[in-house]
Amino acid sequence: SRHDLCLIPYGGGTNVTDALRCPPDEKRTIVSVDMQRMNRILWIDPANRMACIQAGAVGRRIAEQLEQYGYTMGHEPDSVEFSTLGGWVATHASGMKKNRYGNIEDLVLDLRVVTPQGTLERSGIAPRESVGVDPRRWIYGSESHRGIVTSAVVKIFPLPEVERHGSVIFPSYEDGIAFMYDLAQDGSLPASVRLVDNMQFQFSMALKPGSSGLRAIKSRAQKWVATRLLGYDPQRMVACTLLFEGNRSEASRQQATVYRLARRHGGMKAGSENGRRGYQLTFSIAYIRDFMLDHYVLAESFETSVPWSQAVPLVENVKQRLWQEHAKRSLPGRPFVSARVTQLYDTGVCIYFYFGLYYK
Numbered sequence: 181s182r183h184d185l186c187l188i189p190y191g192g193g194t195n196v197t198d199a200l201r202c203p204p205d206e207k208r209t210i211v212s213v214d215m216q217r218m219n220r221i222l223w224i225d226p227a228n229r230m231a232c233i234q235a236g237a238v239g240r241r242i243a244e245q246l247e248q249y250g251y252t253m254g255h256e257p258d259s260v261e262f263s264t265l266g267g268w269v270a271t272h273a274s275g276m277k278k279n280r281y282g283n284i285e286d287l288v289l290d291l292r293v294v295t296p297q298g299t300l301e302r303s304g305i306a307p308r309e310s311v312g313v314d315p316r317r318w319i320y321g322s323e324s325h326r327g328i329v330t331s332a333v334v335k336i337f338p339l340p341e342v343e344r345h346g347s348v349i350f351p352s353y354e355d356g357i358a359f360m361y362d363l364a365q366d367g368s369l370p371a372s373v374r375l376v377d378n379m380q381f382q383f384s385m386a387l388k389p390g391s392s393g394l395r396a397i398k399s400r401a402q403k404w405v406a407t408r409l410l411g412y413d414p415q416r417m418v419a420c421t422l423l424f425e426g427n428r429s430e431a432s433r434q435q436a437t438v439y440r441l442a443r444r445h446g447g448m449k450a451g452s453e454n455g456r457r458g459y460q461l462t463f464s465i466a467y468i469r470d471f472m473l474d475h476y477v478l479a480e481s482f483e484t485s486v487p488w489s490q491a492v493p494l495v496e497n498v499k500q501r502l503w504q505e506h507a508k509r510s511l512p513g514r515p516f517v518s519a520r521v522t523q524l525y526d527t528g529v530c531i532y533f534y535f536g537l538y539y540k
Contacts (some may be wrong), residue, residue: 235266272321295327429478
């Protein structure tokens with residue numbers, strides 16, 4: 181304030197929300213505040229299941245350090261390899277295991293924020309408060325407009341007893357959405373459940389390494405059952421990846437519910453290995469994007485949340501609009517447009533799109 185400077189904190193640099201873009205009409209000198217050395221877990225309180233972590237700590241390092249003490253924070257966004265705790269707070273982040281652990285606002289118990297008017301911090305942490313306005317709400321999603329997060333007290337959880345992957349294929353996107361709706365209403369949600377459309381399903385199959393022996397025989401058998409016996413159209417079928425976490429009985433109960441509901445909508449179990457690969461593919465997308473840049477393919481991702489009633493028409497409308505805009509500009513070829521449902525809520529879903537075009 182004294183020197184009329186504008187400070188922009190820099191965490192992992194993933195910049196999904198464009199929060200690092202400097203306003204072109206900003207008259208003040210802009211200073212980039214590198215957070216990478218504020219990367220420590222300051223303390224862990226196992227009795228009350230809390231930890232205080234500095235804002236520059238990267239997701240993968242947080243997970244590694246907490247695991248040494250038998251705990252996890254459970255927050256796993258697509259960018260977890262590079263993004264930071266401060267970035268998660270400043271961009272109101274969600275993670276792939278939201279169903280079990282919650283979004284960032286469910287995990288953060290307290291914040292320390294440096295503002296132009298002074299430091300925002302409190303001396304005690306209560307399980308819940310009902311007096312006055314919650315200052316944390318001013319900071320979530322603020323992109324540091326109100327101050328720079330320097331540390332946060334977060335919930336931690338014992339490492340799950342089991343971690344099981346699974347997958348289901350459905351005849352169509354509509355069948356997959358109907359299944360996810362029933363699953364959300366039932367309430368027996370696994371830690372992660374994601375539905376990819378046909379284009380992304382084909383893309384993941386194209387990236388699948390070649391198999392041999394029993395694995396190859398099993399893969400061919402699954403394909404025969406799906407396309408021949410059950411009559412799935414390869415140009416319409418979609419896939420759902422699943423991750424079950426918790427104790428053994430809890431995971432088994434969730435699996436039974438998920439696969440029962442899947443059968444109701446024409447779904448077929450596709451195995452744990454396909455589920456594991458589908459889950460890991462999320463982390464690979466950024467690397468694939470960088471590789472494709474060398475081959476004249478530009479790619480971007482964007483997402484939105486919609487009520488259940490709009491989950492089907494939204495995807496079709498977005499794809500049609502992108503195809504139309506691509507044709508209007510007389511760009512070569514046909515663009516890659518793909519969607520996946522990433523998060524379930526009582527009243528709707530979050531849908532994440534990938535868009536790629538050949539620009540040579």
